[in-house]
Amino acid sequence: MRLDRFLGNLPCYNRQQVRLLLIQRRVRVDGEVVADPLHEVREFSRIEVDEQLHQAGRPARYLMLHKPTGCVSATHDPQHRTVLDLLPAALRDDLHIAGRLDYNTTGLLILTNDGQWSRRLTQPRTKLPKVYRVQTEDEIGAHYVDKFQAGFYFAFEDLTTQPAQLDILGPREARLAIVEGRYHQVKRMFGHFQNKVVGLHRERMGPIELDPALGPGEFRVLSTAEIAAV
Numbered sequence: 001m002r003l004d005r006f007l008g009n010l011p012c013y014n015r016q017q018v019r020l021l022l023i024q025r026r027v028r029v030d031g032e033v034v035a036d037p038l039h040e041v042r043e044f045s046r047i048e049v050d051e052q053l054h055q056a057g058r059p060a061r062y063l064m065l066h067k068p069t070g071c072v073s074a075t076h077d078p079q080h081r082t083v084l085d086l087l088p089a090a091l092r093d094d095l096h097i098a099g100r101l102d103y104n105t106t107g108l109l110i111l112t113n114d115g116q117w118s119r120r121l122t123q124p125r126t127k128l129p130k131v132y133r134v135q136t137e138d139e140i141g142a143h144y145v146d147k148f149q150a151g152f153y154f155a156f157e158d159l160t161t162q163p164a165q166l167d168i169l170g171p172r173e174a175r176l177a178i179v180e181g182r183y184h185q186v187k188r189m190f191g192h193f194q195n196k197v198v199g200l201h202r203e204r205m206g207p208i209e210l211d212p213a214l215g216p217g218e219f220r221v222l223s224t225a226e227i228a229a230v
């Protein structure tokens with residue numbers, strides 16, 4: 001939200017007062033004086049006018065987890081262990097998952113409390129590739145490549161998938177880059193060829209790669225550079 005809107009929405013200032021406060025350089029965002037009414041503020045921003053605190057801000061959190069098999073990508077589940085159970089209780093609050101993985105899929109899972117940031121990472125519009133290593137039951141034919149590029153019609157959603165890049169690595173192994181995250185997308189794509197996915201591992205989401213130092217079930221905080229790259 002724009003800073004002038006944030007301040008104008010408070011019961012204590014009208015629009016004219018907001019303009020004056022900004023010109024008089026009495027407004028601070030995250031400790032810095034800001035005079036630009038268009039300055040973007042978020043729920044993570046600390047906003048003060050003179051000595052009065054109007055929003056404390058909350059710390060933004062960004063984590064990568066090496067998801068193991070046998071847990072669900074959900075924040076609550078009545079039956080199964082969830083990915084949140086792999087994190088210390090103090091870190092779990094408010095987190096959501098940026099792009100779920102199936103129960104038996106392994107690899108890169110990103111958890112954050114920053115919805116705007118995670119939307120950039122996951123929305124098809126931003127075209128950030130999600131890269132998977134795929135193992136299949138049957139051989140992967142050379143003709144698959146063009147079909148992945150052309151797209152698959154998904155009747156349930158009534159859409160055709162965006163062009164996807166399939167690199168065949170071996171008779172039953174491939175690397176696949178997709179820009180969407182439809183329900184069971186990879187399995188449904190291979191399902192078109194009646195070829196069952198027997199192993200699925202996410203290696204990368206956009207600019208963020210799974211840290212090879214993380215074993216299954218381990219996590220770390222994203223670096224400033226990883227956060228800024230999205």
Ligand code: URA
Nearest residue numbers: 102105184185186187
């Ligand atoms: N596509 C799938 O089918 N499963 C996943 O877990 C991720 C992508």
